[in-house]
Amino acid sequence: MAITINIYYTGKEGNALKFAKEMMSKGVVERIRSAEGNLKYEYFAPLEDKTTILLIDSWTDQAAIDRHHASSMMQEIKDLREKYDLTMKVERYMSDQDGVPESDQKFIRE
Template identity: 30%
Template sequence: MRESEPLTLYVVYTAKPGCREAFVRQIVMEGIADTIRREEGCIRYDYYFSAQQEDKILLVEQWQTQAHQRIHLQQPHMARLRELKEQYVADTRLGRVTLEEA
């Protein structure tokens, strides 16, 4: 994987019991999601709720390059997001997709 390649991340959060909506609501109310969407290189940053599993949240992130995503992780608002995850999230699973030239 090269830093200059596009990157898509699929993050599956398992919320603590009864915390799914509160987690995403807090991210939106504090402006974290909008701040991330305005970061250089961010193509997509969207949360989805599972209709079948009441504790699951899917986050889809797309970045122009892996380098952009790496810089994103160092931003000050990410510290607050980590605090919210500690409060509301029981488990996090991450999947990465990169596009390679054929």
């Protein structure tokens, strides 16, 4: 069962976007994406909130998240969060093993 974590990074004067860009330019994002168990690591910008960046971070299981949290990358991430003085709001979701219910599929356009 996959675990998805949504992290809303918020900061003043575009700092959340600067953080995400530096994460990418330093190669931290690519290293996370290539880590065993990582399924998704993508940043998004909410249209109505210019101070926030959303990270959608998905892993195969808790063991993969624990390995990530124990890695040296976490210190790099922490240092960048502090550099840009970001606050965080975190949501955690477990995937539905059965997928999208048939009753909901009529609302999906592929």
